[in-house]
Amino acid sequence: MAQERTVEIDRRQFAVGALGGVAALAVALAAGPAAAQDATQPPLWQQAVDKILKGAKPVQGKLVLDMPEIAENGNTVPFTLSADSPMTDTDYVKAMHVVSTGNPQPGVATFKFTPASGKAFVSSRMRLGRTQDVILIAELSDGRFLMTRRNVKVTIGGCGG
Amino acid sequence: MLKPRIKLPETAKAGDIIEIKTLISHVMETGQRRDADGKVIPRMIINSFTAKFAGKEVFSAEIQPGLSANPYIAFFMRVPGPGEFEFTWVDDSGDKGIERLKLNVVA
Numbered sequence: 001m002a003q004e005r006t007v008e009i010d011r012r013q014f015a016v017g018a019l020g021g022v023a024a025l026a027v028a029l030a031a032g033p034a035a036a037q038d039a040t041q042p043p044l045w046q047q048a049v050d051k052i053l054k055g056a057k058p059v060q061g062k063l064v065l066d067m068p069e070i071a072e073n074g075n076t077v078p079f080t081l082s083a084d085s086p087m088t089d090t091d092y093v094k095a096m097h098v099v100s101t102g103n104p105q106p107g108v109a110t111f112k113f114t115p116a117s118g119k120a121f122v123s124s125r126m127r128l129g130r131t132q133d134v135i136l137i138a139e140l141s142d143g144r145f146l147m148t149r150r151n152v153k154v155t156i157g158g159c160g161g
Numbered sequence: 162m163l164k165p166r167i168k169l170p171e172t173a174k175a176g177d178i179i180e181i182k183t184l185i186s187h188v189m190e191t192g193q194r195r196d197a198d199g200k201v202i203p204r205m206i207i208n209s210f211t212a213k214f215a216g217k218e219v220f221s222a223e224i225q226p227g228l229s230a231n232p233y234i235a236f237f238m239r240v241p242g243p244g245e246f247e248f249t250w251v252d253d254s255g256d257k258g259i260e261r262l263k264l265n266v267v268a
Contacts, residue, residue, distance in 0.1 A: 105192075123233075125229040126228055
């Protein structure tokens, strides 16, 4: 019994210590890229999003960015993108753009579909340098855009750091 | 470029929506890292992927440095009938990987 109790306390202390460490690291990393940027310019990810939307306002729609809530290894974080679309010649998802808000370079990829795709769905793996929001923008054949974002906590960054 | 790995269903019928899984070995150097001497390691990524079926483009990707090394991309296609896939990867040096694969379409 006594043995078990000791283990329990150790585990708790470890958990608290680990959380503190992660928080400190996240703060340090968050300060990095922001400080290096020109204060008058919007952040790089915002520029990337503006370039995709070209002034359009995203509408509501069924768009899913599926990623783990916590990524242990930022070098390879699996993601799945899907939109509810019939994928016919007149009504289909033309493209899905993935933008990271916390990597040194915001671009991840643009996936381009055709009516022959049959399903607006793609899965792949991305790099995440730190805990951040990932943005997904879907471009529809009628010129409208759908947008969603998701926060992913990263324990070990994936940008060579 | 190294030989890619592709996974198709063993058989498919016209009208089926099938999943195509692709994987290729590539370092996907972001251009952000520095070597031991502090010099920036130049960017070297696969920047484009295209999938054609029976000569017609089905799916493509413009890839940026945020995609992981050894890019894995899985996507879908509605089978129009018998035919052959042609997958093309291109990296920053212009090096191309091309893979052709027949889809076994059954009646």
